[in-house]
Amino acid sequence: xxxxxxxxxxxxxxxxxxxxVDTNSAWLGQTLNPAGIEIKQxxxxxxxxxxxxxxxxxxxxxxxxxxxxxxxxxxxDDITKVxxxxxxxxxLKVDQIALEHVRSIFAKRNLPMLDINEQQALIPENxxxxxxxxxxxxxxxxxxxxxVIVSLPGVPYEMKNMxxxxxxxxxxxxxTMPVIRHRTLLTSGIGESYLSKKIESxxxxxxxxxxxAYLPNFSTVRLRFSARGSSATELDLELDQIARRVxxxxxxxxxxxxxxxxxxxxxxxxxxxxxxxxxxxxxxxxYIAHLITSVPGSSRYFTGSIVSYSNEIKIAQLEVSESxxxxxxxxxxxxxxxxxxxxxxxxxxxxxxxxxxxxGPDGGSEAKPVGTVWIAVSGxxxxxxxxxxxxxxxxxxxxxxxxxxxxxxxQVLSDEx
Amino acid sequence: xxxxxxxxxxxxxxxxxxxxVDTNSAWLGQTLNPAGIEIKQxxxxxxxxxxxxxxxxxxxxxxxxxxxxxxxxxxxDDITKVxxxxxxxxxLKVDQIALEHVRSIFAKRNLPMLDINEQQALIPENxxxxxxxxxxxxxxxxxxxxxVIVSLPGVPYEMKNMxxxxxxxxxxxxxTMPVIRHRTLLTSGIGESYLSKKIESxxxxxxxxxxxAYLPNFSTVRLRFSARGSSATELDLELDQIARRVxxxxxxxxxxxxxxxxxxxxxxxxxxxxxxxxxxxxxxxxYIAHLITSVPGSSRYFTGSIVSYSNEIKIAQLEVSESxxxxxxxxxxxxxxxxxxxxxxxxxxxxxxxxxxxxGPDGGSEAKPVGTVWIAVSGxxxxxxxxxxxxxxxxxxxxxxxxxxxxxxxQVLSDEx
Numbered sequence: 001x002x003x004x005x006x007x008x009x010x011x012x013x014x015x016x017x018x019x020x021v022d023t024n025s026a027w028l029g030q031t032l033n034p035a036g037i038e039i040k041q042x043x044x045x046x047x048x049x050x051x052x053x054x055x056x057x058x059x060x061x062x063x064x065x066x067x068x069x070x071x072x073x074x075x076x077d078d079i080t081k082v083x084x085x086x087x088x089x090x091x092l093k094v095d096q097i098a099l100e101h102v103r104s105i106f107a108k109r110n111l112p113m114l115d116i117n118e119q120q121a122l123i124p125e126n127x128x129x130x131x132x133x134x135x136x137x138x139x140x141x142x143x144x145x146x147x148v149i150v151s152l153p154g155v156p157y158e159m160k161n162m163x164x165x166x167x168x169x170x171x172x173x174x175x176t177m178p179v180i181r182h183r184t185l186l187t188s189g190i191g192e193s194y195l196s197k198k199i200e201s202x203x204x205x206x207x208x209x210x211x212x213a214y215l216p217n218f219s220t221v222r223l224r225f226s227a228r229g230s231s232a233t234e235l236d237l238e239l240d241q242i243a244r245r246v247x248x249x250x251x252x253x254x255x256x257x258x259x260x261x262x263x264x265x266x267x268x269x270x271x272x273x274x275x276x277x278x279x280x281x282x283x284x285x286x287y288i289a290h291l292i293t294s295v296p297g298s299s300r301y302f303t304g305s306i307v308s309y310s311n312e313i314k315i316a317q318l319e320v321s322e323s324x325x326x327x328x329x330x331x332x333x334x335x336x337x338x339x340x341x342x343x344x345x346x347x348x349x350x351x352x353x354x355x356x357x358x359x360g361p362d363g364g365s366e367a368k369p370v371g372t373v374w375i376a377v378s379g380x381x382x383x384x385x386x387x388x389x390x391x392x393x394x395x396x397x398x399x400x401x402x403x404x405x406x407x408x409x410x411q412v413l414s415d416e417x
Numbered sequence: 418x419x420x421x422x423x424x425x426x427x428x429x430x431x432x433x434x435x436x437x438v439d440t441n442s443a444w445l446g447q448t449l450n451p452a453g454i455e456i457k458q459x460x461x462x463x464x465x466x467x468x469x470x471x472x473x474x475x476x477x478x479x480x481x482x483x484x485x486x487x488x489x490x491x492x493x494d495d496i497t498k499v500x501x502x503x504x505x506x507x508x509l510k511v512d513q514i515a516l517e518h519v520r521s522i523f524a525k526r527n528l529p530m531l532d533i534n535e536q537q538a539l540i541p542e543n544x545x546x547x548x549x550x551x552x553x554x555x556x557x558x559x560x561x562x563x564x565v566i567v568s569l570p571g572v573p574y575e576m577k578n579m580x581x582x583x584x585x586x587x588x589x590x591x592x593t594m595p596v597i598r599h600r601t602l603l604t605s606g607i608g609e610s611y612l613s614k615k616i617e618s619x620x621x622x623x624x625x626x627x628x629x630a631y632l633p634n635f636s637t638v639r640l641r642f643s644a645r646g647s648s649a650t651e652l653d654l655e656l657d658q659i660a661r662r663v664x665x666x667x668x669x670x671x672x673x674x675x676x677x678x679x680x681x682x683x684x685x686x687x688x689x690x691x692x693x694x695x696x697x698x699x700x701x702x703x704y705i706a707h708l709i710t711s712v713p714g715s716s717r718y719f720t721g722s723i724v725s726y727s728n729e730i731k732i733a734q735l736e737v738s739e740s741x742x743x744x745x746x747x748x749x750x751x752x753x754x755x756x757x758x759x760x761x762x763x764x765x766x767x768x769x770x771x772x773x774x775x776x777g778p779d780g781g782s783e784a785k786p787v788g789t790v791w792i793a794v795s796g797x798x799x800x801x802x803x804x805x806x807x808x809x810x811x812x813x814x815x816x817x818x819x820x821x822x823x824x825x826x827x828q829v830l831s832d833e834x
Binding site: 012013014015016017018019020021022023025026027028029030031033038039040041042043044045046047051055058073074075076077111114116117134157182191192193194196197203211212213214215216222224226259279281284285286287288289290292293294296297298299302303304305306307308309310312313316317346347348359360361362363391392393394395396398 | 429430431432433434435436437438439440442443444445446447448450455456457458459460461462463464468472475490491492493494528531533534551574599608609610611613614620628629630631632633639641643676696698701702703704705706707709710711713714715716719720721722723724725726727729730733734763764765776777778779780808809810811812813815
């Protein structure tokens with residue numbers, strides 16, 4: 001079956017000078033791919049008419065569908081709309097529905113309406129407007145020589161809604177999409193190259209319509225198998241067989257069957273056990289609690305956290321021994337164990353995770369350099385603590401410590417530790 | 418002065434299917450731009466040799482410098498190195514220094530070395546190897562027809578070090594860079610279109626070598642002026658004059674002069690006042706504490722946080738009144754005020770921020786829909802609390818609540834509230 005290919009073109013100087021990270025493209029990949037649309041390329045260009053037109057012309061040589069985001073705001077640096085009208089050689093017209101919509105938004109917020117806000121309802125004459133439920137700038141749908149060109153706002157919350165409710169359904173009426181299926185296995189505790197060696201014969205035996213990718217992320221590696229064909233049932237059967245062989249081969253290195261995050265695996269394990277969780281965080285500064293509470297419904301098992309950045313709070317809130325702090329320092333095994341046990345008892349939970357380390361850039365010493373992190377997990381069977389020497393900057397040390405802490409808890413909950 | 422232009426080519430199917438967000442490109446923009454190198458385009462392509470070559474050929478028509486990241490790992494899906502050797506029509510050779518380096522890494526970690534690890538030391542014959550202090554894959558520097566093509570690992574921590582210590586210094590010996598200067602003003606409490614209207618005459622009067630961009634982000638808008646020329650002193654003088662006029666025009670809407678984040682502004686204000694801070698977080702689940710502790714040196718003013726996800730912890734750890742919880746619910750003004758005051762007294766700080774809201778997707782009601790968030794800031798002059806009705810999904814509600822909480826504290830510290 002023929003591939004249906006799309007290119008994402010993101011517009012904005014802020015992307016090129018790095019003031020903003022492009023998260024729209026990843027979301028578009030995640031969303032279009034399961035619908036059978038493969039993203040062939042992502043291209044980010046500046047707020048410059050000639051450059052935008054060049055990107056459009058080159059993309060049209062590669063793909064059937066162009067998804068353009070950005071440059072639709074009310075200010076002068078936003079030029080996508082006029083550039084598209086000029087590219088197609090048409091004028092702008094007022095879209096009455098969009099105009100009423102903009103007016104109603106300003107009326108509801110009780111704000112005065114400016115000329116530049118009215119201009120948001122102007123669209124190129126040859127496009128179908130796409131209603132923007134969540135903002136003032138309408139999207140635009142163009143069809144030209146069998147290709148579809150869609151222009152959407154760069155604001156993620158607005159763009160996502162328009163893709164899901166309008167763009168994908170309409171594309172599905174125009175193109176016959178192939179079936180694309182992914183199957184991901186999450187591994188933990190084994191490096192990328194050892195993993196590759198272990199499953200070498202499976203990888204070499206893959207049929208041409210199935211691809212394998214290795215996606216390392218701190219302490220885990222995701223194995224992603226991607227299959228393309230015409231029958232979801234057949235592809236899933238094939239992927240199931242491959243996944244079964246991989247799982248037999250890697251044994252305990254499997255952390256989860258599926259494209260799930262550690263915090264979701266933990267959520268499922270805790271709910272199954274009817275257990276609760278708390279954290280006591282020093283160097284991770286609340287980041288583990290944030291990861292846990294990013295899962296919808298986490299209030300069922302997560303009661304809270306004591307972020308004990310200062311020693312005083314370790315003593316007063318977590319009942320860490322003052323003399324152990326003085327003797328061993330905050331970044332030490334006795335302190336991290338007492339933090340974990342203190343959180344469990346003070347916050348009344350079945351399990352707890354605790355961290356104490358030096359995230360840097362300052363605070364390191366010869367005996368305890370930046371990246372020295374003690375992590376403990378406490379539960380009904382006792383407390384486990386481990387020392388890690390992590391590399392990377394402050395951000396990396398915080399993130400790695402959080403991932404290791406979550407993975408330690410996962411192992412405890414799975415009786416692997 | 419002639420622009421020196423670069424294109425970033427990121428390689429990897431994981432970017433196109435959205436399994437990984439490309440953060441490397443933004444970092445490269447942030448880092449190359451101040452060195453005088455402008456990124457003209459960012460192109461993300463699949464792990465496919467023909468597509469990689471097409472991207473290289475097209476980029477060479479646009480720019481002087483190509484920075485390629487990704488596809489240098491030890492596994493079979495990593496094909497960048499062989500593709501580049503084929504593109505230049507050369508073979509691969511062993512780089513002895515890289516080989517010794519890989520061997521020493523495995524020896525230090527006490528891990529057995531595999532054939533595929535040895536192969537990491539193979540590089541195309543026509544390239545200069547770039548030492549990778551932080552990993553096993555060396556980078557590659559090619560010069561061809563006056564253009565520079567650099568290939569680096571996709572692992573951010575490794576790539577960043579190679580750019581800073583090798584690539585930029587070497588580019589500076591080959592190209593005469595123009596001077597690029599940015600000046601950013603952070604505004605708060607005013608929408609993009611009103612701001613644009615307010616500073617219209619300044620914007621229309623900008624000379625052609627200075628560009629203005631509006632970068633909205635939750636409750637703030639960044640105004641970024643970018644100037645290109647040959648003298649840093651002259652450009653800075655020009656930008657200073659413009660910034661002064663803007664500041665006079667926008668008055669109290671100015672949150673900070675400079676490209677700084679709210680958590681850094683707060684850090685500076687707290688240190689100046691010799692004051693301390695704590696948080697009591699319900700719906701933000703530790704995210705405010707995480708933002709605050711992402712600033713190096715935050716232990717000077719941040720003592721900790723009580724993430725009180727459950728009501729029991731609100732009562733036991735923050736001394737919230739049980740009857741107020743029963744009468745008004747957790748998401749209410751009396752509760753958020755008591756949380757802020759409880760954190761201040763239990764964690765012994767000058768100021769505190771508290772949040773209580775419904776992040777969704779579940780838990781909303783007609784009276785308190787998803788997005789209802791109470792935020793309070795407590796300090797020596799009393800406690801301020803505000804109700805917000807935020808739109809967006811769970812992630813947006815958490816992030817917006819955190820930004821609003823930080824901005825409320827900033828206003829209190831600046832005597833604006």
